[in-house]
Amino acid sequence: SYQQGFVIDESGTLIDESLWSFSVVEPVFDFIKESLSYNLNYYDIFGHSAGAQFVHRYILFKPFSRVRKAVAANSGWYTVPDTTINYPYGLNGVNYSNINLIHSFGKNLEIHLGLLDNNPNDPSLRKTPEANAQGLHRLDRGRYFMIKSDSIAQSHNNPFNWVKKEVPNVDHDHAGMSVYAADELY
Numbered sequence: 001s002y003q004q005g006f007v008i009d010e011s012g013t014l015i016d017e018s019l020w021s022f023s024v025v026e027p028v029f030d031f032i033k034e035s036l037s038y039n040l041n042y043y044d045i046f047g048h049s050a051g052a053q054f055v056h057r058y059i060l061f062k063p064f065s066r067v068r069k070a071v072a073a074n075s076g077w078y079t080v081p082d083t084t085i086n087y088p089y090g091l092n093g094v095n096y097s098n099i100n101l102i103h104s105f106g107k108n109l110e111i112h113l114g115l116l117d118n119n120p121n122d123p124s125l126r127k128t129p130e131a132n133a134q135g136l137h138r139l140d141r142g143r144y145f146m147i148k149s150d151s152i153a154q155s156h157n158n159p160f161n162w163v164k165k166e167v168p169n170v171d172h173d174h175a176g177m178s179v180y181a182a183d184e185l186y
Contacts, residue, residue: 003053004079005061012086014094021054022061029066042062042068046181048174049074049175058143061089063103067186073112073167073177074138076124077131078145079136081105081152098156105153109162110184112177113142114170122172138172 002021008014017023029043035146045067046057052072057079059070081092081101119125120136146164153160165184170176 001050003050003057005054005057007061008087009096012093020061022058025058025062026065042066044071044185046071046178046185047073047173049076052112053077053079056111057088058095059107059109060100060104063100063107067107069108069110071110071112071184073147073181073183074172075111075116075142075176076113076138077126078133080134080145080148084146085130087135101152101156102158104135104156105149105160105162106109107161110181111142111146111162111164112181113139113140113164113166113183114172114177115166116160116169117170119171139166 005020005022006015007020007022025045031179032038033041043066045055045058047053052075053073055070056075058065059067067110077089079088082092083092083105084090084098087094117138118140122137125137131141134144142145142164146159146162150160150161165180167177168179
Protein backbone atom coordinates (compact mmCIF):
# COMPACT_ATOMS: atom_id res chain seq x y z
CA SER A 1 0.00 0.00 0.00
CA TYR A 2 1.11 3.57 -0.64
CA GLN A 3 1.23 4.44 3.07
CA GLN A 4 3.75 1.65 3.63
CA GLY A 5 5.79 2.97 0.73
CA PHE A 6 5.78 -0.19 -1.41
CA VAL A 7 9.11 -0.91 0.31
CA ILE A 8 8.53 -4.67 0.33
CA ASP A 9 6.37 -6.90 -1.81
CA GLU A 10 3.76 -9.38 -0.56
CA SER A 11 6.43 -12.04 -0.02
CA GLY A 12 8.50 -9.66 2.13
CA THR A 13 11.16 -9.06 -0.52
CA LEU A 14 12.71 -5.60 -0.58
CA ILE A 15 11.63 -3.61 -3.65
CA ASP A 16 14.04 -1.36 -5.55
CA GLU A 17 14.02 2.08 -3.91
CA SER A 18 13.23 3.84 -7.18
CA LEU A 19 9.82 2.10 -7.14
CA TRP A 20 8.85 3.12 -3.60
CA SER A 21 5.94 5.54 -3.25
CA PHE A 22 8.28 7.57 -1.03
CA SER A 23 10.56 8.08 -4.05
CA VAL A 24 7.88 10.02 -5.95
CA VAL A 25 7.72 13.03 -3.60
CA GLU A 26 11.02 14.75 -4.41
CA PRO A 27 10.58 14.57 -8.23
CA VAL A 28 7.02 15.91 -7.86
CA PHE A 29 8.38 18.75 -5.74
CA ASP A 30 10.99 19.51 -8.41
CA PHE A 31 8.29 19.54 -11.09
CA ILE A 32 6.06 21.89 -9.08
CA LYS A 33 9.01 24.07 -8.12
CA GLU A 34 10.00 24.48 -11.78
CA SER A 35 6.43 24.87 -13.07
CA LEU A 36 5.55 27.57 -10.56
CA SER A 37 8.98 29.21 -10.38
CA TYR A 38 8.96 28.44 -6.66
CA ASN A 39 12.18 29.83 -5.20
CA LEU A 40 12.37 28.05 -1.86
CA ASN A 41 14.16 24.74 -1.66
CA TYR A 42 11.95 23.05 0.91
CA TYR A 43 8.39 21.95 1.49
CA ASP A 44 6.12 21.01 4.37
CA ILE A 45 4.08 17.82 4.42
CA PHE A 46 0.92 16.85 6.29
CA GLY A 47 -0.97 13.59 6.45
CA HIS A 48 -3.95 12.34 8.43
CA SER A 49 -4.71 8.68 9.18
CA ALA A 50 -3.25 6.66 6.25
CA GLY A 51 -1.62 9.92 5.13
CA ALA A 52 0.02 10.15 8.55
CA GLN A 53 1.35 6.65 8.08
CA PHE A 54 2.89 7.78 4.80
CA VAL A 55 4.36 10.94 6.36
CA HIS A 56 6.11 9.34 9.34
CA ARG A 57 7.48 6.54 7.15
CA TYR A 58 8.58 9.08 4.56
CA ILE A 59 10.66 10.80 7.24
CA LEU A 60 12.18 7.43 8.18
CA PHE A 61 12.93 6.32 4.62
CA LYS A 62 13.80 9.64 3.00
CA PRO A 63 15.75 11.48 5.72
CA PHE A 64 17.68 13.53 3.17
CA SER A 65 14.52 14.94 1.61
CA ARG A 66 13.91 18.67 1.54
CA VAL A 67 11.06 18.50 4.04
CA ARG A 68 11.20 21.48 6.37
CA LYS A 69 8.39 20.34 8.63
CA ALA A 70 6.29 17.17 8.65
CA VAL A 71 3.05 16.61 10.53
CA ALA A 72 1.58 13.12 10.91
CA ALA A 73 -1.88 13.26 12.52
CA ASN A 74 -3.79 10.29 13.95
CA SER A 75 -1.85 7.49 12.30
CA GLY A 76 -3.57 4.14 12.78
CA TRP A 77 -0.28 2.39 13.52
CA TYR A 78 3.42 3.04 13.10
CA THR A 79 6.73 1.82 11.79
CA VAL A 80 8.78 2.08 14.96
CA PRO A 81 12.48 2.86 14.29
CA ASP A 82 13.46 -0.46 15.84
CA THR A 83 15.63 -2.79 13.76
CA THR A 84 14.59 -5.83 15.83
CA ILE A 85 10.95 -5.57 14.68
CA ASN A 86 10.07 -6.68 11.14
CA TYR A 87 8.87 -4.13 8.61
CA PRO A 88 6.27 -2.62 8.38
CA TYR A 89 5.99 -2.45 12.19
CA GLY A 90 9.74 -1.91 12.60
CA LEU A 91 12.81 -1.57 10.39
CA ASN A 92 14.09 -5.15 10.32
CA GLY A 93 14.41 -6.55 6.81
CA VAL A 94 14.71 -3.26 4.92
CA ASN A 95 18.50 -2.65 5.08
CA TYR A 96 18.02 0.42 7.25
CA SER A 97 21.22 2.27 8.20
CA ASN A 98 22.17 4.15 11.35
CA ILE A 99 23.00 7.17 9.14
CA ASN A 100 19.38 7.26 7.98
CA LEU A 101 18.20 6.93 11.56
CA ILE A 102 20.38 9.82 12.75
CA HIS A 103 19.10 12.07 9.96
CA SER A 104 15.49 10.95 10.46
CA PHE A 105 15.64 11.82 14.15
CA GLY A 106 17.05 15.20 13.16
CA LYS A 107 14.05 16.04 10.96
CA ASN A 108 11.28 18.29 12.20
CA LEU A 109 8.49 15.71 12.63
CA GLU A 110 5.40 16.40 14.69
CA ILE A 111 3.09 13.57 15.69
CA HIS A 112 -0.37 15.02 16.30
CA LEU A 113 -2.80 12.94 18.31
CA GLY A 114 -6.48 13.68 18.82
CA LEU A 115 -7.19 13.14 22.51
CA LEU A 116 -10.59 11.68 21.61
CA ASP A 117 -9.15 9.27 19.01
CA ASN A 118 -9.27 6.49 21.56
CA ASN A 119 -11.86 4.02 20.25
CA PRO A 120 -10.43 0.48 20.30
CA ASN A 121 -13.49 -0.73 18.36
CA ASP A 122 -13.13 1.62 15.38
CA PRO A 123 -13.83 -0.64 12.38
CA SER A 124 -11.04 0.96 10.33
CA LEU A 125 -8.42 0.41 13.05
CA ARG A 126 -5.81 -2.25 12.29
CA LYS A 127 -6.07 -5.03 14.86
CA THR A 128 -3.09 -7.28 14.13
CA PRO A 129 -1.04 -8.52 17.10
CA GLU A 130 1.83 -6.26 15.97
CA ALA A 131 -0.39 -3.17 15.79
CA ASN A 132 -2.06 -4.02 19.11
CA ALA A 133 1.41 -4.28 20.70
CA GLN A 134 1.64 -0.52 20.04
CA GLY A 135 -1.65 0.12 21.86
CA LEU A 136 -5.32 -0.66 21.45
CA HIS A 137 -6.25 2.62 19.76
CA ARG A 138 -4.64 5.44 17.79
CA LEU A 139 -3.96 7.71 20.77
CA ASP A 140 -2.07 5.01 22.67
CA ARG A 141 -0.22 3.92 19.53
CA GLY A 142 0.99 7.45 18.88
CA ARG A 143 2.18 7.81 22.46
CA TYR A 144 3.95 4.45 22.24
CA PHE A 145 5.62 5.44 18.97
CA MET A 146 7.02 8.62 20.47
CA ILE A 147 8.20 7.01 23.72
CA LYS A 148 9.86 4.15 21.83
CA SER A 149 11.42 6.47 19.23
CA ASP A 150 12.81 8.79 21.91
CA SER A 151 14.23 5.81 23.80
CA ILE A 152 15.93 4.50 20.65
CA ALA A 153 17.40 7.94 19.89
CA GLN A 154 18.73 8.23 23.46
CA SER A 155 20.22 4.73 23.36
CA HIS A 156 22.23 5.77 20.28
CA ASN A 157 23.04 9.24 21.70
CA ASN A 158 21.25 10.79 18.72
CA PRO A 159 19.57 14.18 18.71
CA PHE A 160 15.79 13.78 18.65
CA ASN A 161 13.77 16.57 17.05
CA TRP A 162 10.42 14.79 16.87
CA VAL A 163 7.62 16.14 19.06
CA LYS A 164 4.22 14.87 20.10
CA LYS A 165 1.28 17.25 20.31
CA GLU A 166 -2.04 16.14 21.73
CA VAL A 167 -5.07 17.94 20.35
CA PRO A 168 -8.02 18.37 22.75
CA ASN A 169 -11.62 17.74 21.70
CA VAL A 170 -10.73 16.02 18.41
CA ASP A 171 -11.24 12.37 17.51
CA HIS A 172 -10.36 10.70 14.19
CA ASP A 173 -11.40 13.82 12.29
CA HIS A 174 -9.29 15.07 9.40
CA ALA A 175 -10.88 18.54 9.45
CA GLY A 176 -10.22 19.12 13.14
CA MET A 177 -6.66 17.84 12.89
CA SER A 178 -6.00 19.83 9.70
CA VAL A 179 -6.94 23.11 11.36
CA TYR A 180 -4.53 22.39 14.20
CA ALA A 181 -1.78 21.30 11.80
CA ALA A 182 -2.19 24.42 9.66
CA ASP A 183 -1.72 26.58 12.75
CA GLU A 184 1.45 24.63 13.58
CA LEU A 185 2.83 24.73 10.04
CA TYR A 186 2.06 28.36 9.24
